[in-house]
Amino acid sequence: MSTFLQQLVNGVTWGSVYALIALGYTMVYGILRLINFAHGDIYMLGAFMGLYASRWFHAAQDPSPVKALLVLLTSMLLSALIGMLIERLAYKPVRKSPRLSALITAIGVSLLLENGGVLVFGADPKFFPQLIPQKTIALLPGVAVSNQQLIVLVVSIVLMFALRMFVLHTRTGKAMQAVSHNHMAASLMGISVDRIITITFMIGSALAAAAGVLVALQSPKIEPYMGIMPGLKAFVAAVLGGIGNIPGAVVGGLVMGVAEVMVTGYLSPTYRDAIAFVLLIVILLVRPAGIFGKAVTEKV
Amino acid sequence: MSQLSVENLDVYYGAVHALKGVSLHAEAGEIVTLIGANGAGKTTLLRTISGLVSAKSGRVMFEGRDITRVPAHEIVALGLSQSPEGRMVFANLSVEDNLELGAYRRKDKSEIRKDRDAMFQLFPRLLERRKQLSGTLSGGEQQMLAIARALMSRPRVVLLDEPSLGIAPLLVRDIFRNIVEINRRGVTVLLVEQNAHMALSIARRGYVLETGKVVLEDEAAKLAANPEVRAAYLGG
Ligand SMILES: Nc1ncnc2c1ncn2[C@@H]1O[C@H](COP(=O)(O)OP(=O)(O)O)[C@@H](O)[C@H]1O
Numbered sequence: 163m164s165t166f167l168q169q170l171v172n173g174v175t176w177g178s179v180y181a182l183i184a185l186g187y188t189m190v191y192g193i194l195r196l197i198n199f200a201h202g203d204i205y206m207l208g209a210f211m212g213l214y215a216s217r218w219f220h221a222a223q224d225p226s227p228v229k230a231l232l233v234l235l236t237s238m239l240l241s242a243l244i245g246m247l248i249e250r251l252a253y254k255p256v257r258k259s260p261r262l263s264a265l266i267t268a269i270g271v272s273l274l275l276e277n278g279g280v281l282v283f284g285a286d287p288k289f290f291p292q293l294i295p296q297k298t299i300a301l302l303p304g305v306a307v308s309n310q311q312l313i314v315l316v317v318s319i320v321l322m323f324a325l326r327m328f329v330l331h332t333r334t335g336k337a338m339q340a341v342s343h344n345h346m347a348a349s350l351m352g353i354s355v356d357r358i359i360t361i362t363f364m365i366g367s368a369l370a371a372a373a374g375v376l377v378a379l380q381s382p383k384i385e386p387y388m389g390i391m392p393g394l395k396a397f398v399a400a401v402l403g404g405i406g407n408i409p410g411a412v413v414g415g416l417v418m419g420v421a422e423v424m425v426t427g428y429l430s431p432t433y434r435d436a437i438a439f440v441l442l443i444v445i446l447l448v449r450p451a452g453i454f455g456k457a458v459t460e461k462v
Numbered sequence: 463m464s465q466l467s468v469e470n471l472d473v474y475y476g477a478v479h480a481l482k483g484v485s486l487h488a489e490a491g492e493i494v495t496l497i498g499a500n501g502a503g504k505t506t507l508l509r510t511i512s513g514l515v516s517a518k519s520g521r522v523m524f525e526g527r528d529i530t531r532v533p534a535h536e537i538v539a540l541g542l543s544q545s546p547e548g549r550m551v552f553a554n555l556s557v558e559d560n561l562e563l564g565a566y567r568r569k570d571k572s573e574i575r576k577d578r579d580a581m582f583q584l585f586p587r588l589l590e591r592r593k594q595l596s597g598t599l600s601g602g603e604q605q606m607l608a609i610a611r612a613l614m615s616r617p618r619v620v621l622l623d624e625p626s627l628g629i630a631p632l633l634v635r636d637i638f639r640n641i642v643e644i645n646r647r648g649v650t651v652l653l654v655e656q657n658a659h660m661a662l663s664i665a666r667r668g669y670v671l672e673t674g675k676v677v678l679e680d681e682a683a684k685l686a687a688n689p690e691v692r693a694a695y696l697g698g
């Protein structure tokens with residue numbers, strides 16, 4: 163029982179990272195009906211931006227929670243700007259083209275970021291400084307949580323809550339919902355659809371960057387291809403929850419994280435990556451619109 | 463100078479020539495109607511005026527300003543709004559949120575609230591359902607919401623695309639009465655309708671559009687009496 167609870171704690175922590183990444187997929191899909199395949203690479207860039215930020219703030223020599231927070235926020239901001247550039251330079255020009263062009267563009271951007279990353283950061287793994295020394299907190303006999311895991315959880319929850327408030331209760335958030343419902347009707351309200359799309363990319367990228375920094379805090383080896391697998395799995399998580407649906411992405415991410423940790427613990431670490439695809443196949447067979455998705459016909 | 467004028471507009475969808483040199487105008491305070499069969503190009507014309515579709519040639523003038531190349535979201539801010547064909551309410555948002563989005567470009571919070579209350583007075587059915595998701599409203603209620611939402615930007619000209627489409631006859635009468643009231647409060651109305659009878663009964667002037675061309679233009683009463691119009695659009 164305690165093993166199970168421990169796995170659950172680990173799974174939920176890991177799942178909240180997937181959830182943060184999945185939110186970006188689902189928001190961009192909701193607005194543009196585009197699968198942004200470069201999104202996992204933004205997670206990678208987020209980790210590297212965090213690495214640079216820790217150097218600027220000398221966070222490795224003299225770690226403190228305030229500096230860790232600064233590193234997180236700087237990385238989120240820089241990645242949001244990168245997300246904006248990618249949208250403006252790569253996706254906007256093909257927005258009116260057939261969807262296949264956008265898909266190919268997305269794959270191209272992904273390759274560009276990965277190989278550009280090798281060029282700029284180097285192919286060998288870099289060490290992310292330990293911004294917060296690890297401590298273990300016992301919850302129950304046999305069940306413990308590290309302070310780093312707690313940070314991952316708390317930061318994810320705060321970000322998701324902030325996103326929810328933003329989308330549901332602010333003027334721009336409502337405009338975002340309007341655009342995701344119908345571009346034409348949104349423009350008739352005086353909403354600049356282009357601006358909302360840009361904001362969506364920025365928010366999605368900032369969340370993925372936060373995930374990158376949070377993961378780097380715990381497993382400090384970062385390299386340019388580190389975004390591929392988590393990106394793919396977070397995409398599956400978004401599909402699982404119902405792509406385009408924000409709460410769905412959170413639930414999908416948690417399910418994915420827990421499933422992965424359970425499979426690793428109870429079956430074999432060999433199946434760790436396979437479970438994502440098993441889940442994808444199962445959901446596509448059983449409920450293709452996802453857990454929260456409405457079975458609506460795709461509008462083109 | 464007319465408040466709104468369309469001059470020699472040509473619009474294409476790829477190879478389809480949807481509007482062929484269309485001209486029309488609306489004077490301040492008028493209700494002008496545009497009637498025509500399905501596929502004549504009425505929606506295309508309204509979309510071009512609103513900046514949603516771009517013209518190949520010709521121009522759209524609004525209060526002395528050439529708005530032909532102005533993006534759709536800026537045209538609303540200039541004082542020209544539209545209730546689109548098929549209503550297009552934001553189904554997953556409440557009635558109130560839909561109205562709030564109609565006022566998206568305005569900053570005057572207290573005035574916005576006043577206008578929203580005025581809309582609830584004009585359309586009491588919306589008041590009863592203010593917290594309801596707009597996707598759960600009936601067709602007629604959605605139409606009222608779409609019109610109210612278009613008015614929330616405080617337009618001086620409003621374009622209404624087939625407000626009677628797919629709505630119970632009793633509600634259609636209500637909606638037309640509302641349109642007259644909106645006009646009485648000083649908003650110029652360009653009304654697109656297939657329900658030519660109702661439209662001509664409230665409009666001052668009218669245009670008949672056939673396959674992308676204006677084929678008739680006259681005072682509404684005269685159009686309603688015109689034998690050709692009667693035969694084609696008023697059921698004889
Ligand atoms: N998005 C579009 N793409 C291609 N053709 C279109 C499009 N919208 C309308 N059309 C065509 O343009 C013509 C005018 O359509 P429309 O303006 O919708 O007419 P109406 O509103 O009078 O029924 C029709 O022949 C229609 O098939």
Ligand SMILES: [Mg+2]
Pocket residue numbers: 504505506547624
């Ligand atoms: Mg039409």
